[in-house]
Amino acid sequence: MTSYHVLSCLTLAPKDNKRKSRSRCGYKRRERPAQAMRLRVPTMRTLACVLCWLSGLSWLSGPVGAHGDDFLSRAYENRTDPASRQLYDFRKTHPKPIGLFALSSGYPVEIRETNALNSDLLMNRFFLDNILHFVSERIPERVAAGKGTAALGYFEVTHDVSQYTKAEVFTGVGKRTPVSVRFSTTVQNRGGVDAGREPKGMAVKFYTKEGNLDLLCLNAPVYFYKDPEYFFSVVHGTRRNPRTDLFDRTMRGDVFTLRFDAINAFLRLLSDSGIPNGYRKMDVFPIHTFEIYNAQGEKYFVKFNFRTLQGIENLPSDEATRLNGQDPDYYVRDLYNAIAEKRYPMWRLDMDVLTFKDLLHLDFDPFDVTRLWKKGTYHTVTVGRLVLDRNPDNSHRVAEQLAFNPANLVPGIAGPKDLLFRGRSLAYPATQNHRLGSNHNKIEINRPLYEKNYNRDGDPPERDNMKDAPSYYPNSFSGPVPYVDAARPKEQIMVYASNAVDLEDPAYFYNQILQTDDERDRLANNTVDFALLTAPPFLQRRVIKLFSWISPDLGRRVALKLRQRLAAPPPPPPRVLRVANCSAAGDERDCDRDHEDISYAEHLFHY
Numbered sequence: 246m247t248s249y250h251v252l253s254c255l256t257l258a259p260k261d262n263k264r265k266s267r268s269r270c271g272y273k274r275r276e277r278p279a280q281a282m283r284l285r286v287p288t289m290r291t292l293a294c295v296l297c298w299l300s301g302l303s304w305l306s307g308p309v310g311a312h313g314d315d316f317l318s319r320a321y322e323n324r325t326d327p328a329s330r331q332l333y334d335f336r337k338t339h340p341k342p343i344g345l346f347a348l349s350s351g352y353p354v355e356i357r358e359t360n361a362l363n364s365d366l367l368m369n370r371f372f373l374d375n376i377l378h379f380v381s382e383r384i385p386e387r388v389a390a391g392k393g394t395a396a397l398g399y400f401e402v403t404h405d406v407s408q409y410t411k412a413e414v415f416t417g418v419g420k421r422t423p424v425s426v427r428f429s430t431t432v433q434n435r436g437g438v439d440a441g442r443e444p445k446g447m448a449v450k451f452y453t454k455e456g457n458l459d460l461l462c463l464n465a466p467v468y469f470y471k472d473p474e475y476f477f478s479v480v481h482g483t484r485r486n487p488r489t490d491l492f493d494r495t496m497r498g499d500v501f502t503l504r505f506d507a508i509n510a511f512l513r514l515l516s517d518s519g520i521p522n523g524y525r526k527m528d529v530f531p532i533h534t535f536e537i538y539n540a541q542g543e544k545y546f547v548k549f550n551f552r553t554l555q556g557i558e559n560l561p562s563d564e565a566t567r568l569n570g571q572d573p574d575y576y577v578r579d580l581y582n583a584i585a586e587k588r589y590p591m592w593r594l595d596m597d598v599l600t601f602k603d604l605l606h607l608d609f610d611p612f613d614v615t616r617l618w619k620k621g622t623y624h625t626v627t628v629g630r631l632v633l634d635r636n637p638d639n640s641h642r643v644a645e646q647l648a649f650n651p652a653n654l655v656p657g658i659a660g661p662k663d664l665l666f667r668g669r670s671l672a673y674p675a676t677q678n679h680r681l682g683s684n685h686n687k688i689e690i691n692r693p694l695y696e697k698n699y700n701r702d703g704d705p706p707e708r709d710n711m712k713d714a715p716s717y718y719p720n721s722f723s724g725p726v727p728y729v730d731a732a733r734p735k736e737q738i739m740v741y742a743s744n745a746v747d748l749e750d751p752a753y754f755y756n757q758i759l760q761t762d763d764e765r766d767r768l769a770n771n772t773v774d775f776a777l778l779t780a781p782p783f784l785q786r787r788v789i790k791l792f793s794w795i796s797p798d799l800g801r802r803v804a805l806k807l808r809q810r811l812a813a814p815p816p817p818p819p820r821v822l823r824v825a826n827c828s829a830a831g832d833e834r835d836c837d838r839d840h841e842d843i844s845y846a847e848h849l850f851h852y
Contacts, residue, residue, distance in 0.1 A: 321333070326578065326582045327581065327582050327585035327586060328577075328578045328581045328582055328585070348370060348371065348374040349374055349378065350374070352370060354371050358370060358371040358372075359371055384645065384680055384681065385679060385680045386434060386435055386680075387429075387676065387680065388480065388676055389431055389432075389480050390429035390430065390431050390446050391429075391430075391433065391434045391435050391437075392429060392430050392433040392434060392435050392436070392437050392439075393427050393428055393429030393430070393446075393644050394427070394428050394429075394524075394576070394577040394580060394581070394640065394644050395425065395426060395427045395428070395637050395640065395643040395644035395647060396425075396426050396428070396580060396584060396590070396633040396635065396636060396637070397423075397424070397425055397426070397633065397634070397635040397636075397637060397643070398423075398424055398426065398589070398631065398632045398633035398634045398635060399421045399422060399423055399424060399631075399632055399634070400414070400421065400422045400424050400449075400451060400594070400629055400630070400631050400632075401419065401420070401421045401422075401629050401630055401632065402414075402415060402416070402417055402418050402419065402420045402421075402628065402629040403418065403627065403628070403629045403630055404418065404626065404627045404628060404629065405418055406596070406626060406628050407539065407540070408539055409537055409539060409545050409547070409596070409598060409626070410537040410538065410539055410545075410657040410658060411538065411539050411540040411656065411657035411732055412453075412455070412458075412537070412655050412656065412657030412658050413453055413454050413455050413655065413656075413657070414451050414453040414455070414458060414655060415628055415629070415657070422451050422452065422453055423451075423452045424449055424450060424451050424452065424631065425449075425450045425452075425643065425647055425690060426447060426448065426449050426450070426631075426633060427446075427447075427448045427643075427644055427647045427649070428445070428446065428447050428524040428576070428580065429445070429446040429447075429448075430443055430445060430446075431443050431444045431445070431446055431463075431483075432483045432484065432492075436573075437573070438569040438573040439568075439569070439573060439574060439575050439576035439577060440520055440560055440565040440568045440569050440575055440576065441520070441565070441569065442514060442515075442519045442520055442562070442565070442771065442775055443483070443514070443519075444463045444464060444465060444510075444514065445463070445464040445521060445524065445527060445529075445576075446461070446462065446463055446464075446529075447462045447463075447464070447524065447527075447529040447551070448460070448461045448462065448647070448649045449461075449462070449551075449631065450647065450649060450653075450691075452693065452694055453655055453694070454694060454695070455655040455656055456653070456655050456693050456694075456695070457653045457691070457693045458653060458654060458655045458658070459649045459650055459651060459653040460531045460549060461531060461532075461649055461651050461669075462529035462530055462531050462532070462549075462551060463529060463530060463532060464518070464521055464527040464528065464529050464530075465510055465513045465514070465518070465530065466528075466530045466532075466548075466550070466617055467509045467510045467513065467532070467614065467615055467616060467617060467750070468510055468532050468614040468615055468665070469501070469504075469506075469507040469510045469511070469615070470504060470506055470507055470615065470665070471506055471613060471614050471615050471663065471664070471665050471742055472506075472664070472665070472742075473664060473665050473667070473668025473669070473672075474668075475504065476668065476669075476672065478500060479500060479507075482496050482497065482499065482500025482501075483496070483497055483500065494775065494776055494777065494778060494779050494780055495779065495780045495781065495784060497775065497776050498775075498776030498777060498780045498784050498788060499780075499784060501776070502776075502784075502787055502788055502791055505746045505747075505748070506615040506747075507615070508748065508751045508791065508795065509615055509616060509750045509751045509754065510615065512751050512754055512755060512768070512795075513754065514775075515768050515771040515772050515775060516754075516759065516764065516767070516768050516771070517559045517561075517764060517767060517768075518557075518559055519559075519771065520559060520560040520561075520562070520565045521557070521558065521559055521560070522558035522559055522560050523558075523575070523576050523579040523580065524576050524579070524580050524590075525553065525555045525579065525580060525583055525590040526553055526555045526556060526557055526558040527553060527557065528550065528551060528552050528553055528557060528592075529551045529592070530548070530549070530550055530551070531548075531549045532614050533548075533612075533614060533651075533660075533661035533663060533665070533666050534546050534547070534548055534611055534612050534614075534661055534662070534663070535547050535548070535549065535658060535659075535660060535661055536658075536659040536660060536661070536662060536734075536738070537657060537658050537659065538657060538659060538732060538733065538734050539657070539732065540732050541732065542731075542732045542733070542734055544601055544659070544734045545598055545599065545600060545601070546598070546599045546600075546601070546603075546604065546611060547596040547597060547598050547599070548596070548597040548618065549594060549595070549596055550594070550595045550596075550597065550625075551592040551593070551594055551631060552592060552593045552594075552595060553590075553591075553592055554591040554592060554593060554630070555590060555591070561767070562767075562770070562771060562774065580633075581636055584633060584634065584635065584636050585636060587634075589632055589633055589634045590632075590633045591630055591631065591632050591633075592630065592631040593627060593629075593630050593631075594627070594628040594629050594630065594631060595625050595626065595627050595628065596625065596626050596627075596628055597618060597623045597624075597625050598623055598624055598625070598626060599611060599618075599622070599623050603622065603623070607619075607622060610740075610742070610743060612661070612662055612663045612740045612742075613663075613742065613743075614663060614665055615750075616747065616749075616750040617750060617753075642689070642690065643690050646681060646685075646688050646690050646691070647690055647691065648677040648680075648681055648685045648686065648688070648691050649673060649677075650670065650673045650674050650677070651666060651669045651670055651673060652669075652670035652673075652674075656730055656733070657732075659733070659734070662738050662739070662740045663740050663742065664740070664742060682703065682704030682705070683703040683704050684700075684703045684704050684705065684706055684707055687706050687707065687708050688706060697711070697714075697725040698711070698725065699711075699715075699716055699717060699718050699724070699725075701716050748794060748795050751795045752795050752796055755768075755795060755796050755798075755799050756796060765798070765799070765802060766802065766806075768799075768802075769799070769802035769803045769805070769806045770806050772788070772792070772803050772806070773803065773806045773807050773810055776788065777803075777807055778807075778810060778811075785807060788803065789803055789804050789807070
């Protein structure tokens with residue numbers, strides 16, 4: 246018989262060998278057959294060192310130990326990014342506990358209550374408070390743009406644009422307005438990858454003296470549809486297959502090629518700009534044409550453009566695939582680290598401007614969100630710059646509770662006139678009510694600088710609930726009253742959208758915006774990978790025919806790339822599967838390992 250040692254942190258009663266009882270970490274002797282022992286258990290001194298290390302204490306002593314600690318600290322700080330060091334940095338700024346542990350009711354937690362073993366759970370306040378909150382701590386995910394991150398900063402006016410708009414936020418050179426910004430993918434759920442081929446969003450909330458102004462932007466200047474009824478079809482068609490729960494090429498190719506107005510945005514998604522190199526290095530656009538007016542009541546029609554000052558950078562598909570396997574949160578990490586390292590992301594806000602008289606001489610619909618304005622029909626003015634200089638101290642409090650509404654406008658910006666904007670103005674507050682409750686505008690991150698109204702009660706938070714002020718309008722008892730905007734235009738414009746098929750813009754993008762054959766080849770390759778490789782033949786023929794209408798060269802390239810991919814041998818199975826098959830057949834050492842080593846993630850994204 247051979248003895249071995251088992252670490253025990255419980256009080257040990259004396260054994261037959263007359264050892265004294267231990268009330269601290271010790272060991273007890275047990276007897277086991279010699280043949281059962283193959284590993285030598287570390288000594289008590291080694292185990293004590295490990296425990297000290299795990300508890301954050303130094304396991305080295307004297308000058309050598311201090312030098313070792315300094316070396317490890319410097320190495321850690323030099324080899325890690327701010328996002329990875331967040332907890333470490335918190336400890337450096339808070340060397341002592343930040344306060345007494347208390348329950349959500351304020352009741353102080355006694356240390357014995359933090360262990361529920363051998364206790365009456367229903368009488369353990371610590372356990373009940375934690376478990377009852379834990380099982381209900383998740384709020385519903387956004388129906389679109391579920392995965393996102395946020396940053397805080399300001400907007401600074403750099404040019405006088407008072408001749409175009411009376412909006413307080415854009416008047417007065419040097420004026421700064423606080424902003425909150427949420428970046429997001431549009432298709433991925435929370436936990437998905439950042440560098441997927443899908444539109445990227447950037448929603449900006451300006452906290453102005455005249456109320457909140459929300460500008461909801463995408464990284465493409467055109468949209469996929471102009472009919473608001475198409476919204477749920479696009480979302481469902483780009484999400485997971487309801488049976489397989491997988492992203493489906495067939496669904497994507499089908500939903501984007503059954504509507505001709507989607508082709509312009511679809512081509513841009515398939516081009517190099519379809520995967521930007523992070524949120525910081527992309528231009529973004531609020532899509533709609535906005536009506537604005539100045540203090541004299543003169544109206545203009547503008548498209549807002551946020552131009553990145555970091556320079557536009559895009560990722561090739563293979564690099565995006567690698568990043569998605571290595572760091573699915575690449576965009577989030579890049580944004581956080583840039584702000585933490587004081588490399589503040591900035592965008593220049595421009596306005597493309599049309600006058601009311603200009604509208605009468607256009608040969609295109611300037612309110613159509615699926616196409617660009619033609620060059621030479623408008624002029625561009627700069628408004629200011631957007632600067633993001635703070636990371637939120639709590640991501641959920643900002644990124645998940647931020648509630649945007651395209652109808653959140655301010656005096657001087659009358660807003661878009663197209664039907665899609667009206668549909669979005671209904672959908673956004675409805676989904677925020679579902680996610681956050683009817684008082685979502687009273688959540689701290691959504692609160693305007695000024696608010697007095699007749700809304701009462703509802704889901705928390707209610708704030709002061711307007712205290713004892715009258716709860717109906719109009720009233721005779723000094724409740725809040727409306728104001729008169731004398732500059733607001735009296736004439737209203739009605740926009741009637743056309744259903745005519747127009748492929749002029751997609752053809753312009755392919756033939757003029759794409760400058761090289763390499764760019765066009767990559768677009769054809771991306772078309773095959775993104776929508777056609779596993780699609781049924783009739784859908785493949787439809788896409789090739791449609792793209793041939795846009796440009797015969799585009800149709801030929803897509804057909805050639807598809808033929809080459811279909812004729813190529815299928816990719817080898819992942820190495821993890823091949824090893825498993827070998828193990829099932831016999832000894833792994835008999836397997837032939839002379840093959841390309843393909844990672845599981847690379848294999849998945851290869852398809």
